[in-house]
Amino acid sequence: MTKTKKIIGIPEPTVRRMPTYLHYLKELNGKGGKTVSAPQIASALRFDATQVTKDLSYTGVTGRPRIGYNLAELINAVEDFLGVNRNKEAFLVGVGNLGTALLRYPGFSDLGLKIIAGFDTDYEKTGKEIEGIPVFHIDKFRDLVERLHITIGIVTTPPEVAQQTVDLMIGWGIKAVWNFTPVAIRTPKHIIVQNTSIYSNLALLMNKIKQQSAEKRAND
Amino acid sequence: MTKTKKIIGIPEPTVRRMPTYLHYLKELNGKGGKTVSAPQIASALRFDATQVTKDLSYTGVTGRPRIGYNLAELINAVEDFLGVNRNKEAFLVGVGNLGTALLRYPGFSDLGLKIIAGFDTDYEKTGKEIEGIPVFHIDKFRDLVERLHITIGIVTTPPEVAQQTVDLMIGWGIKAVWNFTPVAIRTPKHIIVQNTSIYSNLALLMNKIKQQSAEKRAND
DNA sequence: CAGTGTGAAGTTGTTCACAGCA
DNA sequence: TGCTGTGAACAACTTCACACTG
Numbered sequence: 001m002t003k004t005k006k007i008i009g010i011p012e013p014t015v016r017r018m019p020t021y022l023h024y025l026k027e028l029n030g031k032g033g034k035t036v037s038a039p040q041i042a043s044a045l046r047f048d049a050t051q052v053t054k055d056l057s058y059t060g061v062t063g064r065p066r067i068g069y070n071l072a073e074l075i076n077a078v079e080d081f082l083g084v085n086r087n088k089e090a091f092l093v094g095v096g097n098l099g100t101a102l103l104r105y106p107g108f109s110d111l112g113l114k115i116i117a118g119f120d121t122d123y124e125k126t127g128k129e130i131e132g133i134p135v136f137h138i139d140k141f142r143d144l145v146e147r148l149h150i151t152i153g154i155v156t157t158p159p160e161v162a163q164q165t166v167d168l169m170i171g172w173g174i175k176a177v178w179n180f181t182p183v184a185i186r187t188p189k190h191i192i193v194q195n196t197s198i199y200s201n202l203a204l205l206m207n208k209i210k211q212q213s214a215e216k217r218a219n220d
Numbered sequence: 221m222t223k224t225k226k227i228i229g230i231p232e233p234t235v236r237r238m239p240t241y242l243h244y245l246k247e248l249n250g251k252g253g254k255t256v257s258a259p260q261i262a263s264a265l266r267f268d269a270t271q272v273t274k275d276l277s278y279t280g281v282t283g284r285p286r287i288g289y290n291l292a293e294l295i296n297a298v299e300d301f302l303g304v305n306r307n308k309e310a311f312l313v314g315v316g317n318l319g320t321a322l323l324r325y326p327g328f329s330d331l332g333l334k335i336i337a338g339f340d341t342d343y344e345k346t347g348k349e350i351e352g353i354p355v356f357h358i359d360k361f362r363d364l365v366e367r368l369h370i371t372i373g374i375v376t377t378p379p380e381v382a383q384q385t386v387d388l389m390i391g392w393g394i395k396a397v398w399n400f401t402p403v404a405i406r407t408p409k410h411i412i413v414q415n416t417s418i419y420s421n422l423a424l425l426m427n428k429i430k431q432q433s434a435e436k437r438a439n440d
Numbered sequence: 441c442a443g444t445g446t447g448a449a450g451t452t453g454t455t456c457a458c459a460g461c462a
Numbered sequence: 463t464g465c466t467g468t469g470a471a472c473a474a475c476t477t478c479a480c481a482c483t484g
Contacts, residue, residue: 013454014453016423017420019422020417024404044404046406050468051454051455053466053467054454054468062466065461065465065467067465068464083430088429097325100317100321105317111419111422112426151429152425176428192425196418198325198327199240199327200235200236201398202398206302208412208414209371209372212412234475257443268476269443270478271475273446277444282444282445283444285443285484287484
């Protein structure tokens, strides 16, 4: 049997919401909370209570009626779900504005990602460290990926060179790509790609604004 | 009649995809293309062809069988849809790593957003310019919002102060908030909020990686 | 035919309704 | 009574099927 078994099947929106839960739960924990209920989470986060229950059920925790979930246990379960402990390492290519900001960003470790090095083609940018993370010339990428067994590549290059950068990265052994450019990247099917476009979110914002003013106009 | 009419009702995923279309269409245009078909777009972007057709239909353009869409016309329609021309102005609060990167980001104008000024509480950061955009102390916010009629606020503060920052901004006249913190912000219902969490995307990436290794293990 | 455009079917995600429990 | 947990109804989005056109 060659058929690939589908193992988990967690709804994508659920995964998206997990970091939000984690953030809130940690905040609660910081305030000394011991238990938390789904309705409580829902009202704080403006989610639907049933949805919270369903989402949390994917982590495997089980709560108690009238009481809710044990906070520490729940935090652990969510962290486990997100794989915070696995502590994956990544390389980042394209040390421009966005790339630099990501290198400086302290929060990735909260979700178990550590950026080990940055790379660029511009010799002006290489040879330094940013927040303790070294920036190398792209020439070093291949060698370092192999030696350090890095499998995740973050792409923050200009869009024009995004595809060729990813092609190279994959050739050099990268298995998962986090793409911050607006380019729709082509990869072999076994490569994991996560696109993160600030533009999509901006488009949503602008559209909401447009819609609201249209409604206001219509109701005059 | 006080009932609020629902005017448009465009699917959110469609709005999200629009900037991707726009980017690809402009690229095509740069190469001298004159027409483009939905299947062509779909194969380049790895989308479903019917979905492309449906998405584009929301812009109001109409294509021709056997030929496709007029490229220039289509780009115009998509830009119009996204409101690129309306050219909205925004203030940004929290000139840290991410805030600085956003101030430096050249691409927002592609979608009609212009960041006019940055604000921070830290006097170390104020009084300078970043990429030509002045950074003021938060004390100046209220006055400038009123004088310049700014309605969009971008929040890149530390999470701990995100809620209070937004409360202030709204008190001072901001109508739409683009929130880059992981905090679920509470606002009056007439305020527009767009959350953009890098963590959600990272969670998605990590989850895909986890799932893939689970599948591989299961198929051994 | 190779494309547009659309109504209908299928799939995925959300919300409701309620059984079970302490 | 206030919560968990779940099966069923509902809503949103995607994909399919096909009629239509130059």
